[in-house]
Amino acid sequence: MKRWVEPITSAWSGILGHKLRSFLTILGVVIGVSAVITLMSVGKGTTSRVVSSIQSLGANVITIRPGFTTSGGVRGAFGSASTLTMEDAQAIQGQIENVLAVAPSTSRFYQAVYGSENLNVSAVGTTVSYLQTNNITVAEGDFFSEYEYQHNARVVVLGSTVKETLFGDEDAVGKTIRLGSYRLEVVGVLAAKGSSMSSPDSSVILPLTTLQQMGGITRNNKGYRIISSITVAVTDQKYSSQVKQDITELLRERHELTADSNDDFTITSMEDIINQLTEVSNYMTILLGAIAGISLLVGGIGVMNIMLVSVIERTREIGIRKALGARESDIWGQFLIEAVMLTFTGGIIGVGIGWGASIMVSKMLTTTVITADIIALAVSVAVAIGVFFGFYPAWQASRLNPIEALRHE
């Protein structure tokens, strides 16, 4: 046990005896480690922010869209096929387990007019479940009711941007607007969602039945009502992939697809999107860490440089220790311990500075996340660098001839 205490205290007094030099030596490691900590915490922070902003759209949601139309080898736009129907949505609602809500929807462009203001809007026809599946909240008034849906009521819910444009500060609930040639009563206004994918802010939402009555819905050759998407909320995120699989089987059966033909619809769960974005973001984090790691490498070379100088400076000490009976492994161990202590100290200081920097970054710029594994990684890399770059100087020290070492001035 004591065999290790003396080299450690000896290394400490060596380090403290050359304060400035030791400081400059570990500075490279300090900078490297703190850069790794800071950049990786920024990377992790970005990942978690992306994930949470996606999750705010509803983590337990599965979206089904029609597939592509292909005519003469030319593939149409995403969602251009008319394969998804209102009846598909009802089948999903009726036959799939662990489904909380199903909201079929389709949209059409109309010119919305109120007084002298007008705006081209996408009018989304859907069911009451839309509120649940699309994770939206109503800021003023109410969403349309099941009763209004059943009775094709001429009611509409405005997205926040639409309300702003048409009404300004004026109260919108209870007023009547025109969509094309149809007059509808505003029953509610949605809370602003901010800019995100398919933001409902610049849309208006009305019962699918009403949109159908307005002639906004076409039927396919079986007489089914064609819709542009179905949004499914799952009771729990853990059922996501099972439900996805069940829906795929159900729709393939309903669409009479043979085993060798592709799906004529695309089905995406929010979970898939989160996974993909997390993966991308993790790669970014690793990339940032690798860049910071280069500075750690440079720091390691600095440590090696100083260790080589230190071996020459302490040649006489090595000779004395050998005369006292030190084996080569003792000398080797001592210098290796010293190199590791330098980089370890640098690592600990670097963690402190990196932590502080990441707190500052999180206050000024963006979310950062420090996890135990980042710290463990940075410190263990610092120690590994001490071992790696201390190896050669320590080996050189251990090989010194004791007589020549003792004669060294």
Next chain:
Amino acid sequence: MIVLENIIKSYPMGKRELVVLRGIDLKVEKGEMVAIMGPSGSGKTTLLNVLGCLDKPTSGKYFFDGREVSNLGRGELADLRGKKIGFIFQTFNLLPQLSALANVELGLRYAGKSDSKAAMEALEKVGLADRAKHLPSELSGGEQQRVAIARAFVKKAPLMLADEPTGNLDSRTGAEIMSILTSLHSEYGMTMIMITHDSRIANYCQRIIHIEDGQIKSEERI
């Protein structure tokens, strides 16, 4: 205790060989105190290095306590130095970053022992117990050499080797050092071999060996 048989030591010097020791035959009994004298370049330090297992003879046989050590490996020689041999140098050779006590403890470390009580006792023996916490730079030359003696003696090695132990000290301090060495020798009876220039120092010993040109020229018993 020590038997040298026709020890030859040569170093390559360019294309030629520089022969430093030309066939040394020497016997030292257990508990003897021997001085080695000779002009500089006569090979006495090389002889001491061979005796101290710091250097291997080019040819010849070296028996230490009946065991042939002339062809041991570096690790075994290191262990032998650590356990059986204590060194005292002209320039003291204390580690500057360690306290007097820690320097003495270092003498135990490579012997595989660890005992700060024994280190303290060794410091008391050389009369430096009150300086245990001082760094070598805070001690006088004589005090440093006393610490070095404590370091060599603390592991109770059967062989003590000294290379001009008083060479860097004034004659009064040198006499002090010699009285410490002789009293340790008479108390513990270890074998002591020392190199010196100074015949007054040599006179503390029981036997004086004169070396010239790598050969033993004469011996005298006192």
